[in-house]
Amino acid sequence: MDAIMLQEKLVERLLCPRVRTARQKEKQYVGFATLPNQVHRKSVKKGFDFTLMVAGESGMGKSTLVNSLFLTDLYKDRKLLNAEERINQTVEIIKHTVDIEEKGVKLKLTIVDTPGFGDAVNNNECWKPITDYIDQQFEQYFRDESGLNRKNIQDNRVHCCLYFIPPFGHGLRPVDVEFMKALHEKVNIIPLIAKADCLTPNEIKKLKDRVREEIDKFGIKVYQFPECDSDEDEEFKQLDKELKECTPFAVIGSNTVVEARGQRVRGRLYPWGIVEVENQSHCDFVKLRNMLIRSHMHDLKDVTCDVHYENYRAQCIQEMTSKLAQDNRMESPIPILPLSTPDVDTEKLIKMKDEELKRMQEMLNKMQQQMHDKDQ
């Protein structure tokens, strides 16, 4: 169910001229039904952009998966650190930007890499550089959006974060939970089970159930697929349901092409068999690709703009106004009398003096009384 193909079919139907027959009393064709086509044309001309972040420990297959998804080789000649160098490693943020084109549609794809995440011995707050980076992009966009010249705003906001969960454990680990909780309100998180070729189908199911349970338990808000419209056909709805029940996707990636069943496919060659990356019974790679690129790429961008960015913007503005109000109170001119709140010591002194005065007054009264009595 290619969304673009669907759209094209719809446009075709709308564009054919209606035949005016005597029987059918139809309205005269106005023509705004061509709007989708116009949108399509303009967007192709403008081109698209998408920023994808990949996060997870070293050796989870992130780079391999990105290469498999976009069928390119983004990571030529990269240098991996030794275990010794990683003992105290800090997390870096590395961006790779490529321009790719398919059937006339241009995509500026940015992959944000996070090498060093979870690799050091002490990983306290290792996600901080990542949250700072995301906030920086939001801030940059906020400033650009509020500026005077808004013609060429560059959207560097992160639209989606693929988080790689190791398949070797029994579920989520503390570092996974903390990372996702720190980021779930700033970016769309899609958790993936990495290197799924070390799990049998039963083990995959168990692990997926466990991970989904723990995500609910810890209150992590991962990216939810939007509900499909009620007027879509049953087949589409069924596929959509299957997709949702399949999360988190168990993926396998490969940089090599092997010969399997007479075809050349991306896969991994083992002595006991060949794992095909695009075989749906081997892993969920195809589901991930379809979801991420073919159907929901734009929705990811929308959620980033409408939800995460708006949250950030509202929070930012609130902070700014409350700070301004505080500053205003300090520097106001004379009409507003400064409420000098007396500090604790002077208050005490005043109280003491008050009491003394009271006591003296009482004594005086007593003495007067005494004298009065004496006189009488």
Place this chain on the structure above:
Amino acid sequence: KLNAVGRANEEKRNLSLGGHVGFDSLPDQLVSKSVTQGFCFNILCVGETGIGKSTLMNTLFNTMFENEEASHYQNGVYLRPRTYDLQESNVHLKLTIVDTVGFGDQINKEDSYKPIVDYIDTQFENYLQEELKIKRSLFNYHDTRIHICLYFIAPTGHSLKSLDLVTMKKLDSKVSIIPIIAKADTVSKSELHKFKIKIMSELVSNGVQIYQFPTDDEAVSEINASMNAHLPFAVVGSVEEVKVGNKTVRARQYPWGVVQVENESHCDFVKLREMLIRVNMEDLREQTHARHYELYRRCKLEEMGFKDTDPDSQPFSLQETYEAKRKEFLGDLQRKEEEMRQMFVNKVKETEAELKEKERELHEKFEQLKRMHQEEKRKVEEKRRDLEEEMNAFNRKKMAVETLSLSQPLKKDKDKKK
């Protein structure tokens, strides 16, 4: 022919025997004694949660040891030893498997190696205490010292993790380490080759000592030497049985194929079992006792102040050293007691002084207040006297005025009448 001249020289002489004496049965006697005694073997498995330690143990010993899945949310690392009695033909084995629960799960793993090192040292310490006893029963002693540490490396395909390096460096002087690549069915052959080379080079460049299978015994030197080249072993564990051809083997069934645990072209499980159990188990026990334990013992005794020779190069007697140590210790205790008593006395004096000071202050204040009160009273008295005087003066004036007024009107009348 025996050369029966009894020369008292230091050289060893090789004599040739005239007949069959029979001491060639000595190894058999030793073996039969060991078999009746039973053997004991202790394995420590170090690796992150879920990496396959329990499954591998089950696969190695072809038994289902009871095991619950560990959680990822332990606050720290703790060791869980479990002892089992196994028997194969007529050989009894007391097997202890020590698991590291929670290893690798915390966010801050700087202290992860400590519980492991402490456990190993405690086992050594227990043995040392037994050895130093006056009445000891070493032949009966359940030896819990760790004979082998299997370190499970995660199959990332790149290199060791930083935690692996730090931990192995702390353990290599205390225990024999065999590194193994766990869940190796996720690494393809070519990746595996590069991975193994990378791991070994990292271990070497960081000076981590791992267990080398011994090549000094000709019977096994060849196989051991070739196995040394295959380290670290890439293993796959499974207790499930799958039908392959017309046999049922232990394997893992995937949609794309079946990984057979005992197939040498699939993984190195067979090599590990050969090396660990069938060939070198006894050597591992020896290494632990002769090398690691001796090192621990020497360090510990030196710490306690024992030396092999005293300043005059005469061998120390253990007893004398004990006496000296004991005296020192008692002297220390006495000194500490004195100190505490002194401290207590000082504290009491201090508090007394403070209390006295407070008392004095209160007294002063009382005096001050009394004085103030007197002063006030005096003032009031003065005022009263002034007031009285005024009143008196006023009364006198009043009387004067009254008498004046009394006399005045008569005069007027008198004037009027004239």
